[in-house]
Amino acid sequence: MAKVRYAVVGSGWISQIAFMPSVAQTDNSEMTAIVTGNPERAQELADFHGIPKIYSYEQYDEMLASGVCDAVYIALPNSMHADYAIRAANAGIHALVEKPLALTVAECEAMIAAAQKAGTLLMTAYRLHNEPATVAILDAIRDGQIGTPRVFSSVFTMQADLGNHRLEAKHWGGPLQDIGVYCLNAMRHVFSAEPVEVIAMDGATEDPRFSEVPEVISATFRFPGAAIATFTASFGAHDLDEYRIVGTEGVIEVSTGYAFKTMPKFRVIRGDDVTEHEFDPVDHFGAQTAYFSDCIQSGTRPESDGEEGLADVRALRAVEESARTGRPVTIETAPRPSHPSKDTVRMIPTTEKRLVF
Template identity: 65%
Template structure:
């Protein structure tokens, strides 16, 4: 079986704990190169996964031209996504880019344009688009099992330690960008439409040095066509909580956890006062994501969570930021997204135990 050859660009926490071990069991993908600024760690990871080729960041273009890879997985700070994805596209290499896709709409558009001009695929790394429980939640709503969905409500919170790159303003860090992006993407696809207006508030614990550059919490409300509302609260200072609920005219659906990749997803569907719970197996979401993107590359099919999907979320988050900054609601003008996750995108892989954390 032909396999898509990947280089992992950035060997931090998410690459070590999730992407590299997950890719190994995807079946249609393999790691053939590492691009890293830490030679010692890169060497250990290469030995552990049997990867022969290691490159520093200043040799990235050399790696792209080497003929060793078909695609890159970009897991760098947000401010570096556009540069590395555009350079990959110009070299004829597909790119799977961690979210948020880039730091503003202009960068996202440049990435999309570069990929389209080169005839390669750009996919935003929305692993939940291939997760069976999440796809079932979307399908429950599409089937009308809760009536017309009217309200989305979500809380996503966990404490982030001092010094984490997520707390750096220079990389467009903060809870909105790092975890709020999940809430924005979820409500857009659950409602099947784009928001038209945003209002927001930010807050931080007084004197907490972690939040010298970015806020601790963001609360946002998005208005959707049909006067539907999507509300979410994200925090880097609160305890661990991860869930969302969609309330319709005839019932409601609760998904918990809503976004994490390290635990099984539970769906609780309530109609007529009766609740039915379904707990899905814990799948390896990074295996599924890699397998899906590689399928798209091998079959010549544009991935559903493409650059346009990532662009839409960045536009919405920038509107939320401006609403919080000014205290005034912000209008959002986005074209309808041409596609949404569908059941046939589901990929069910068992969780991987073999990984190396440095």
């Protein structure tokens, strides 16, 4: 196929500000439909981006059967991911699904099984796997620049707005699922291993934003070989986005490690020797889309597949259980067969052409 045709399922903020502007920056992808609950706003977006078709959520199955798309980008609340991805697979349509992949381990497994049965591809939208700075950090670790990684620590905090669906329990909202997942995913690839145990703590103030979900959560993970990783994620603190990796011979410090509007910056510290690394801008979402389209066109399983999303959901649920019980929780996940590498990077230019309501 000349270009992979995408239907955007959910025309909210992340689709408007990040995914939809990025597709035209690729040379192998295009948008051919929007599935939405707001047809008036969707029409404005369709006109702006040159998207020919608009469907309601009630018309989703009709859209899948119409031949208008090859793949869907699912940017719906977490509670809706599994249903829409499974329906896509059943119709023979590939799915790029925002993280966390689904609400539960069972839902993730059902999504994976549906894609396997249909012969379609399922990819978890870990855009950082497809931009060069994050891969350069992992390459520095793999090259032994800090010796063996032993400690990972991260803080990712922001202020969430009252009324956002990320603060609703019915959608499995909260800082753990929305931003803590970035820290969790990073540590797993820093150590090239899966965590075996976690202990966690959460809390909330009387702020009305946090009547259904915690305001803050902190977790400490044990990895094989006694490596330790910790992170704190909050929806009620000033913006901070950083992580640090301490090895046996040096340290890597990363700032703006997770944000999609900027490139991660990092420095490698070995005694008095400090090396700074900065990168020219790349469109994270464009890189992610271009990579998935390459996988679709070549029939290659994506690195950040359904099992990658499942591994994080299993660990996220263990964090919740530990925070609820106050006890350590064992995590059992098989090692990943691959990790982000230069093969997963796509150098897609940024754009300022976007329409955001």
